[in-house]
Amino acid sequence: MFVLGERVRLRAMEPADAEALWWWNHDPEVMRWMDAGYAQPLVQVRTWLEERPRNAYGDVLFGIDAPAKPTAGTAEWQLIGLVRLSGAEPETGCAELNIYLGEKEYWGQGYATDAVRAVCRYGFEAMRLHKIALTVVTENDAALRVYRRVGFVEEGRLREVFRREGQWLDKYTMGLLEGELK
Template sequence: MLTGDLVRLRPLEPSDAETMWRWNNDPEIGRWMFRGYPESLAQITERFAALPRNAYAGTFLGVEPLGEQRLIGSVRLRDAAPETGAAELDLRIGDKDYWGRGYATDTVRVICRFGFDEMRLHRIALTVVADNEPARRVYEKAGFVAEGRQRECFRRDGKWHDMILMGLLEGELR
């Protein structure tokens, strides 16, 4: 298991499907995320039962508070390629009781440390909705810097929003 000051990252289990389904159907949790098409609990359960094994190209982990066996979020390093030494980061803290308490920042630090130390990545990138200030602060605390902007490419609540491309290089993690 991967541990930080506040969190433990562990492989996702088929039994986590119901929690993820609840988060997927909560508009507040999914406000700044790409939602895709609605899925039933049965569809998510089936998808979780068939999750590929964590590997270099994709590592998808559950987030738990240290000392508890309670799923509060998920984090993923995806599209990693040894030829480029790069991967993309996705993060969701789905349990609102843990918002604004440092769990997201600790999760980012733990997964990035794993990416740099164990996967030998050189760069980790992500995109975040420009108006999602809490998420941007989390990434900046960990050392991510804004590298570019995609204008009006995310639609929510009848309005178009910009996306910010952020990156973190090996040696920049704080």
């Protein structure tokens, strides 16, 4: 099953996606605004994808595919990132959104906006969520533009919870309610 946007398709992540995920997770530019954790060997990333429970209401993880660039060879679609709705519970109707694009040549061209819009539409329609929430570093202007464009609004500020380059930074908490998706 695919979740289709205007420019992207979302699909379940596969163990074959491990190498791309491993490269992205080791790229400082890709991970700049993310809580990166500790470096993992490729075999551990592959094992995580192999042993990860299948997508279910509480946690859906999608690979973001976009039309392949001519340099990608014969493939029609290329994995460019991932998006996840996690922590969903039917009792609360809420989930948390996480997204990143690892393929930098796709940055700034609307692919992230389309992926966020597609996964939110999926969350509201297929999962019957009432609210999707996220946190974002206040200095991450590109992500803020995406979230605001889709309809997310700032709901609060978490002070000095993210450390980058020796500096403590704030995060916004943002939310999107059912019916607010743009």
